[in-house]
Amino acid sequence: MTVQPEDFHPAAGFPPGTRDDWRRLAAAVLEKSGAGAGPPEEVLAHETYDGVTLSPLYDASDLPADPGVPGVAPFVRGTRAAGGVVSGWDVRQRHAHPDPAVxxxxxxxxxxxxxxxxxxxxxxxxxxxxxxxxxxEGVYLDLAPVVLDAGAGTAEAAEAFLRLLGERGVVPAGGNLGADPIGLRARTGVHVPLTGAVELARRAREIPPLRAITVDATPYHDAGGSDAEELGCSLATGVAYLRALTGGGLTVEEAFGQIEFRYAATADQFLTIAKFRAARLLWARVAEACGVPAHGGQAQHAVTSSAMMTGRDPWVNMLRTTLACFGAGIGGAGAVTVQPFDARLGLPDAFARRIARNTHALLVEEANVARVVDPAGGSWYAERLTADLAGKAWEWFQEIERAGGAEAALDRLIPGRLAATWARRSDGIARRRDPITGVSEFPDLGERRPVRNPAPEPAGGGLPRVHYAQGFEDLRDRADRAATRPEVFLATIGPVAAHTARASFAANLFQAGGVATVTSGPLTDPAALAEAFRGSGTAVACLCSSDKLYGEHAAAVAGELRRAGARKVWLAGKGDYEGVDATIHAGCDALDVLRTTFDDLGVTP
Structure with a gap:
C-alpha cells in the first residue's frame, strides 16, 4: 500500500471555495432545472415538523457553542469518555409473551x-x-440487568423482583423497576400517585446500580408527536419526578441517579442522532439548574419506533430498524432495543428475535459503529441540528411548565399539540412527501406475510397510538376483503416511451391502496382504448401519456371511455381536459384518490 507523505495536501493548487461560490453555481443549476428562483438556501431548504430548518449547505459558521468533550457536562458528546473495540451499547431485548416457559x-x-x-x-x-x-430461572441477575415494564402493576412486579433478588442474595448488574406514573397516564389515562414511585426509589437507592424510575417518552412519539415534542414532554416528566423524589427524602444527586429516559429511534438517522444528543444537553441543563452539573449524564434507552413499523411488507422493517439502531448508537444511547421486524403482526418468533440481535452485532462488530465515541461530533450539520432541536424542545418544556407541569398539561395542552402535529404528518404521508417503502411506495399486492400469534393488546384510554402507514394499510385490508380485487384501467396513450413514466406512477399510487391496475397497451386510437376498457371489467380509468399526446388525444379518449361506461376518468399529470374528472400527480392526496376510487368501484368498507 502506498503511504502518502505527511505534507500531502489533496486540495493544494485549487482556489478555496466560498459560500458565495456555491450560491452562484447552485442558483444557475436551479434556474436551468426550473426548480425555482431565489436564494438557493431558501429554495433547497425544508423544515422538520418542529419548524427546524434543514439547510442544503453547512459550514463552520453554523457551529453552535462548544459542545464539550465526551463524559463531561453538558454531555452532548456522550456520558462515556472512551470507546473501543469491546465497547458498545447495552443490547436490550424486549419480551411480552404471556407464557413464562416460552x-x-x-x-x-x-x-x-x-x-x-x-x-x-x-x-x-x-x-x-x-x-x-x-x-x-437460569438468568444471572448479577450479570444481566432486567428492566420491568408493568404499567399499573408496577408495585406488584417490583416487589416480586426485589423479593427474587433477596432470595438469591445477589446484587443486580443494573436494570430498572420501571415506575412511570406520568407515562402510565399518558398511555392509559390512569392516574397513579407519584408516592409509589418515590417509595420504590427509596428502596432502589439501597441496591445500586438498580434504578426505579423510567421516563418513557415513547407515548408522545406513538401519538404522532415530533422529536422536540417528545423531548420536551420527557423533560417535564423528569423534572416532575425530581420534585417528587427530593420531596420524598432523596438527595438531588440520588434523585438524578434513579431516573432513566426512554426515547424512540426512527429511520431518519440524522434526526435520531440529534435527538439523543439534544436530550443529554437538555437534562444537563436541568442538572446545572439544580446545582449538580456532574450528575446530569442522562441514562438513555433507545427503542426503535413502533409508529414507523409496517404490517405490510414487514421485511422492510429490518432496514428501518437498522437505520434507527445506527442513529441511536451514533447518538450515544446507552441501551438500544431493536424491535423485531414482525412486531406489527403479533408476537415475534425466534427468527425475528435473532435478526433483531444480529442488527446490533452487525453495527457494533462489523461496522465498528461503537469504536469511536460521538462520531457525529464536530459535524457542522449534526451540531447545528442538535442545538436547534434542543432549542425547540426547551421552548416546549417551558410551555408545559407554565401550564402547571407534565401532569396538568396532559389534560389538554399535550394532547392538542400532538394531535396538530399528527394532522400535519398525516397530510405529508397521504401526499407521499413522507414515503413509506412497501406501503405508499412500491407495494407488493402479491406479498405473503408471515403469520404470528396475537400480541397482548396494550391498555388504551390515554394518548392515541398511531402508525404512519395505517391510512394505506387500512385500504389494503379493505381491498383484500373484497370479493374480487378492485381494479383501475390504465389507458396508456401512444408509444411506450411516452406513457411509461406516468403509467408506472399511476400503478404505484393505486396499488398502494390494494387496487390492481390493468394496462391497455401502447394504443392511440380512442375506439381501441375504449374497447380495451370494456374488456377490463372495471368502471374507473386513468389516462397515462405525455403532455403533448394529452393535448392531441386526452379529450377524445376520455369521451370514448365515458361512452364505454367509465364512471370516473383520472389523468396522470396536470391540466384540464374535457371529459377528465380529476388528476393524480406528485404531491396529490393519494389517500383521498384511493378512497374516492373505492367509492366509485363500490368497494364496501
Whole structure:
C-alpha cells in the first residue's frame, strides 16, 4: 500500500471555495432545472415538523457553542469518555409473551447470543408478575440487568423482583423497576400517585446500580408527536419526578441517579442522532439548574419506533430498524432495543428475535459503529441540528411548565399539540412527501406475510397510538376483503416511451391502496382504448401519456371511455381536459384518490 507523505495536501493548487461560490453555481443549476428562483438556501431548504430548518449547505459558521468533550457536562458528546473495540451499547431485548416457559426460553436464547439486558413487559395480557421467578430461572441477575415494564402493576412486579433478588442474595448488574406514573397516564389515562414511585426509589437507592424510575417518552412519539415534542414532554416528566423524589427524602444527586429516559429511534438517522444528543444537553441543563452539573449524564434507552413499523411488507422493517439502531448508537444511547421486524403482526418468533440481535452485532462488530465515541461530533450539520432541536424542545418544556407541569398539561395542552402535529404528518404521508417503502411506495399486492400469534393488546384510554402507514394499510385490508380485487384501467396513450413514466406512477399510487391496475397497451386510437376498457371489467380509468399526446388525444379518449361506461376518468399529470374528472400527480392526496376510487368501484368498507 502506498503511504502518502505527511505534507500531502489533496486540495493544494485549487482556489478555496466560498459560500458565495456555491450560491452562484447552485442558483444557475436551479434556474436551468426550473426548480425555482431565489436564494438557493431558501429554495433547497425544508423544515422538520418542529419548524427546524434543514439547510442544503453547512459550514463552520453554523457551529453552535462548544459542545464539550465526551463524559463531561453538558454531555452532548456522550456520558462515556472512551470507546473501543469491546465497547458498545447495552443490547436490550424486549419480551411480552404471556407464557413464562416460552419467555424464559427466549430470554436465555437472547442472553446466549449477544443480548446484554432484558426488558420484560408484565400485566395487561403479558407476563404475570407472579411468574417472574420461573421466568428468570437460569438468568444471572448479577450479570444481566432486567428492566420491568408493568404499567399499573408496577408495585406488584417490583416487589416480586426485589423479593427474587433477596432470595438469591445477589446484587443486580443494573436494570430498572420501571415506575412511570406520568407515562402510565399518558398511555392509559390512569392516574397513579407519584408516592409509589418515590417509595420504590427509596428502596432502589439501597441496591445500586438498580434504578426505579423510567421516563418513557415513547407515548408522545406513538401519538404522532415530533422529536422536540417528545423531548420536551420527557423533560417535564423528569423534572416532575425530581420534585417528587427530593420531596420524598432523596438527595438531588440520588434523585438524578434513579431516573432513566426512554426515547424512540426512527429511520431518519440524522434526526435520531440529534435527538439523543439534544436530550443529554437538555437534562444537563436541568442538572446545572439544580446545582449538580456532574450528575446530569442522562441514562438513555433507545427503542426503535413502533409508529414507523409496517404490517405490510414487514421485511422492510429490518432496514428501518437498522437505520434507527445506527442513529441511536451514533447518538450515544446507552441501551438500544431493536424491535423485531414482525412486531406489527403479533408476537415475534425466534427468527425475528435473532435478526433483531444480529442488527446490533452487525453495527457494533462489523461496522465498528461503537469504536469511536460521538462520531457525529464536530459535524457542522449534526451540531447545528442538535442545538436547534434542543432549542425547540426547551421552548416546549417551558410551555408545559407554565401550564402547571407534565401532569396538568396532559389534560389538554399535550394532547392538542400532538394531535396538530399528527394532522400535519398525516397530510405529508397521504401526499407521499413522507414515503413509506412497501406501503405508499412500491407495494407488493402479491406479498405473503408471515403469520404470528396475537400480541397482548396494550391498555388504551390515554394518548392515541398511531402508525404512519395505517391510512394505506387500512385500504389494503379493505381491498383484500373484497370479493374480487378492485381494479383501475390504465389507458396508456401512444408509444411506450411516452406513457411509461406516468403509467408506472399511476400503478404505484393505486396499488398502494390494494387496487390492481390493468394496462391497455401502447394504443392511440380512442375506439381501441375504449374497447380495451370494456374488456377490463372495471368502471374507473386513468389516462397515462405525455403532455403533448394529452393535448392531441386526452379529450377524445376520455369521451370514448365515458361512452364505454367509465364512471370516473383520472389523468396522470396536470391540466384540464374535457371529459377528465380529476388528476393524480406528485404531491396529490393519494389517500383521498384511493378512497374516492373505492367509492366509485363500490368497494364496501
Amino acid at each position: 419467555t424464559r426460553e427466549a430470554v436465555l436464547a437472547d442472553l446466549e447470543n449477544g443480548v446484554t439486558s432484558i426488558w420484560l413487559v408484565l400485566g395487561d395480557g403479558a407476563l404475570d408478575p407472579a411468574a417472574l421467578p420461573g421466568t428468570l
